[in-house]
Amino acid sequence: MEAAVAATERRAPTFLRAARAAAATTPLALLLVSPSLDAGVLAEDRTDALYHSYDGGGVQVTGPSLLVRKGDNKQFSGALNYYVDNISSASVDVVTQGSPYSEKRSEWSGSVDYLHADTTMTAGYTRSDESDYQANTFSFSISQSMFGELTTVTLGYSRGFDDISSNVDAAVDESADHQNYHVSLSQVLSKNLLLSLNYDAVTDEGFLRNPYRRVYVLDDPNDPNGLANFNTPERYPSTRTSNALSANFLYYLPYRASLKLGYRYYADDWDISAHTVDLRYTHPLGSRWLFDVGARYYQQTRADFYADLFQRPDQQNFMARDKELSEFKDYSLGFGVTYNLLKKPYGFIDKATLNFNYDRIWFKYDDFSDVSGGGPAAQAPLYEFDADVMRFYGSIWY
Amino acid sequence: MKFSGQLLAILGAVSLSACSGVEPWVKPYERAHLADPIMSFSRNPVADDFASHVYQVREGARGAEGGHGGGCGCN
Numbered sequence: 001m002e003a004a005v006a007a008t009e010r011r012a013p014t015f016l017r018a019a020r021a022a023a024a025t026t027p028l029a030l031l032l033v034s035p036s037l038d039a040g041v042l043a044e045d046r047t048d049a050l051y052h053s054y055d056g057g058g059v060q061v062t063g064p065s066l067l068v069r070k071g072d073n074k075q076f077s078g079a080l081n082y083y084v085d086n087i088s089s090a091s092v093d094v095v096t097q098g099s100p101y102s103e104k105r106s107e108w109s110g111s112v113d114y115l116h117a118d119t120t121m122t123a124g125y126t127r128s129d130e131s132d133y134q135a136n137t138f139s140f141s142i143s144q145s146m147f148g149e150l151t152t153v154t155l156g157y158s159r160g161f162d163d164i165s166s167n168v169d170a171a172v173d174e175s176a177d178h179q180n181y182h183v184s185l186s187q188v189l190s191k192n193l194l195l196s197l198n199y200d201a202v203t204d205e206g207f208l209r210n211p212y213r214r215v216y217v218l219d220d221p222n223d224p225n226g227l228a229n230f231n232t233p234e235r236y237p238s239t240r241t242s243n244a245l246s247a248n249f250l251y252y253l254p255y256r257a258s259l260k261l262g263y264r265y266y267a268d269d270w271d272i273s274a275h276t277v278d279l280r281y282t283h284p285l286g287s288r289w290l291f292d293v294g295a296r297y298y299q300q301t302r303a304d305f306y307a308d309l310f311q312r313p314d315q316q317n318f319m320a321r322d323k324e325l326s327e328f329k330d331y332s333l334g335f336g337v338t339y340n341l342l343k344k345p346y347g348f349i350d351k352a353t354l355n356f357n358y359d360r361i362w363f364k365y366d367d368f369s370d371v372s373g374g375g376p377a378a379q380a381p382l383y384e385f386d387a388d389v390m391r392f393y394g395s396i397w398y
Numbered sequence: 399m400k401f402s403g404q405l406l407a408i409l410g411a412v413s414l415s416a417c418s419g420v421e422p423w424v425k426p427y428e429r430a431h432l433a434d435p436i437m438s439f440s441r442n443p444v445a446d447d448f449a450s451h452v453y454q455v456r457e458g459a460r461g462a463e464g465g466h467g468g469g470c471g472c473n
Contacts, residue, residue: 048444054452067444081444148422180461191428196439200461244462250439252431260439266459274459282436290436300458324458338441357445363456389452391445 040118040145042077045070046397056361056387058090058100065393075116081109092383093323095372097214097230105130111139118145124158132211135162141182149188156182166211176206192252200244209236215321216377221311228377232313234320237305242268246276257283266300272325274300287343292336292357299329308367309377323368323383334359334389351397359389 047068054061063084071077083106090100111124120143128135141156158180166172185197214230246264253259259281266274280294303325305318336357342349362384369380424432431437440446450463 048442050444050448052448065444065448083448148426150422150424182461188424188429188432191424192431194432194437194439198462202461242460244459246462248439250437252434252437256434256436258434258436264459264462266461268458270458272458274457276459284436296453298453298457298459303458324456330457355442355445357449359449359452361452389449391448393442393445395442 040115040120040149042071042073042075042113042115042120043069043079044397045077046395048393048395050391050393053390054387056389057092057363057385058095060088062086071113075114077113077115079109079111079113081107083107083109092370092372092385093213097212103130105133118149119143132165132167133162135160137161137178139180151188152186154182154184154186156180156184158182162206164207164211169211172211174207174211176204176208178205179203194250196246196248196250198244198246198248200242202240202242202244204240206238208238208240209234209320210322213322215310215319216308216371217310217313217315218377224311225376225378227375228309228371232310232319234322235318236320237270237318240268240270242266242272257281270325271304272300272302274298288340290338290340292334292338294334294336294359295332296334297329297331300327302327302367306367308369321368323365326365326368328363328365328368330361330363332359332361348398349396353395355391355393355395357389357391361387361389363387 048066050065050067052061052063052065063086065081065083067079067081069077069079085105086102087105088100088102094100105128107126107128109124109126111122114121122139122141122143124137124139126135126137126139128137137158137160139156139158141154143152143154145152158178160176160178160180162176162178164172164174164176179202181201183199185195187195187197189195211233213234215232215234216228216230217232218224219227219229244264244266246262248260248262250258250260260279262276262278264274264276266272266276276296276298278294278296280292283291285291303320305316306320306322306325307315308321308326310319310321334357336355338353338355341352341354345351363386364384365382368383369377370383371377371380373380435441454460454463
């Protein structure tokens with residue numbers, strides 16, 4: 001049992017795997033190199049120092065993020081970002097399949113924008129490192145402003161190359177490739193209303209599962225009310241293709257405040273489909289304070305090879321018990337406060353702010369059971385948990 | 399991928415029509431509200447990317463987080 005315990009102590013849970021996927025397959029990586037809505041204007045020179053904290057479901061993640069952006073005020077702007085996740089996990093998967101563990105993931109990103117007339121081209125690179133997973137992502141995007149700068153179209157592409165190993169099994173030497181095609185349209189609809197349409201197609205190929213996670217299988221396939229075990233590794237398809245489309249509106253209210261409404265539809269060939277709705281209200285107070293309140297709702301269907309409980313170890317070709325592939329919903333409420341430190345520029349600093357954001361998220365799973373209490377699998381309650389997410393950061397513009 | 403092909407075709411047509419010289423229907427002097435920092439889809443990219451990341455790692459969906467950028471080309 002010693003090996004099994006060690007394995008789960010160092011297992012990279014969904015959080016890490018998905019974190020790497022996020023870094024590698026764009027959403028995150030591509031966003032980092034995306035130019036602003038205005039293709040004809042370089043992004044502002046600024047530096048942000050952020051501390052983030054996540055606490056939920058037995059998982060704590062904290063760490064810094066530092067972004068420095070500087071341009072020549074003419075044609076070029078460069079950005080560097082350093083990001084760290086310090087993870088301490090006793091998640092429901094870890095508790096049921098092993099022992100709590102701690103790990104660190106660090107990520108470097110760099111990008112360069114080149115502005116020519118109404119066109120901005122951006123090239124970027126991201127590297128993510130942890131003990132059993134390395135990801136390299138290259139990205140490129142081009143934005144064109146048109147119709148008197150009322151419309152901006154952006155096309156983007158990124159490609160990621162991941163190397164996956166195991167901290168307990170030297171035989172695991174796998175790889176995964178990711179490609180992301182991105183199209184977005186930003187549109188001024190009226191003097192008070194903006195629209196942003198976004199589309200991403202993502203394809204993955206290679207080793208897409210977590211090498212440590214196992215499925216839950218009945219000890220006796222003829223006794224559905226009996227005990228079950230975690231002796232069978234997950235088996236995933238080697239490809240995945242997804243499409244996501246979102247529409248976001250931002251409206252300037254009759255008084256000085258704004259309202260954002262967003263909707264996203266997602267579908268992939270693992271049979272997961274998802275809907276996301278989010279709302280944000282921003283309200284300034286005087287010249288120094290800015291308040292945000294927001295709400296978000298998300299729901300998804302399960303992957304066709306996911307099951308909370310399998311009858312037999314060879315029940316089907318592909319088998320998964322990753323709760324992110326199950327049917328579930330989550331919703332969140334949050335607020336943010338921004339304080340402007342300077343009434344007027346000070347030295348080379350044009351503007352400086354201190355910011356705090358808090359979100360609370362509720363996750364409720366429809367077919368993922370909490371089996372940490374032991375006993376017959378069929379009697380385990382459905383899993384649910386809450387998470388507190390905080391961001392504290394300072395920003396300066398120069 | 400049929401869906402993405404259709405979308406690209408539509409965007410391509412929009413791009414080509416840009417050559418015909420459309421009059422901006424929101425004049426530069428009418429963009430004061432749009433230039434306000436509160437009219438940015440993402441005022442703070444680092445903080446917003448982290449927020450997206452928190453959801454990405456715990457949900458099956460990915461991509462089209464969107465809504466980045468903002469403003470109106472008033473600079």
